[in-house]
Amino acid sequence: MTVSIWSRLTDLIAPRACAACERRLAIGEELLCARCNLHLPRTHFASSPTDNPLARRFWGLMPVERAAALFYYEPNSAASLVIKSMKYHYHPEYGEMLGKLAAKEFFLHGFFEGIDAIVPIPLARQRQHQRGYNQSYEIAKGIHKVTGIPIVDNAVRRTSFNKSQARSTHLEREANVENAFELISADVIRNRNILLVDDIVTTGATMRTCLQQLQKAQPKNLSILCLGYTKE
DSSP: OOOOHHHHHHHHHSOOBOTTTOOBOOTTOOSSOHHHHHTSOBOOGGGSTTSSHHHHTTTTTSOEEEEEEEEEOOTTSHHHHHHHHHHHTTOHHHHHHHHHHHHHHHHTTTTTTTOOEEEEOOOOHHHHHHHSSOHHHHHHHHHHHHHOOOBOOSSEEEOOOOSOSTTOOHHHHHHHHTTOEEEOOSTTTTTSEEEEEEEEESSSHHHHHHHHHHHTTOOSEEEEEEEEEOOO
16 A cells, blocks of 8 residues: 555654554554454454344344444444444544445455445434434445445434434334334335445444334345444
8 A cells, every 4th residue: 555755754753643542653553543343342243244143133024135334333342332432422524434334344254236226224313313313324435436336315314213223122122213214205115135234233222213114115125334233
């Protein structure tokens, strides 16, 4: 990889830090240092996108064609600190960088073959106003930059948001997102292969509720991608 003189000069004047361990990034490293990247607890779900723990969460509930997560998510882990910074410390660029990282790795397994459009999970208007951005859209931007697949962000909207899902039980998560989404534009989904994108999947309740709305538009297929997957 060729590194420009300008990039070298910028790194010298304003050193960048790893989003996980805060060590100085070397030239050519992006978001994560080589060590943190190496130790990111990857799931390798993209190598078996139709049968893995994430895909199984939807078996018998939603017709999901393929599913993959970049890494296993555990609270207080290095990866969780990156997600926390992305969502709560105004670092939308982390979402885009992680989206690019996932896309580059999943691309090698043909994960995106046939996908026509990327749909980021929408945030409630109030939450997006508070945060200033939708982290799922930022992730989708990273995927788009690698794959060229267009983003569709006007298919569904979030109609409600009661509270954060972070410390909710399984039943609370289910109740929290019940009827939380509404299909608003079926034409942009109909007869297309859709990839739904989110940051973290724990029970899958949020994705299932959103997928139910997308399914009303009669897409060809529905697939899902997330950054982090919480083990059962």
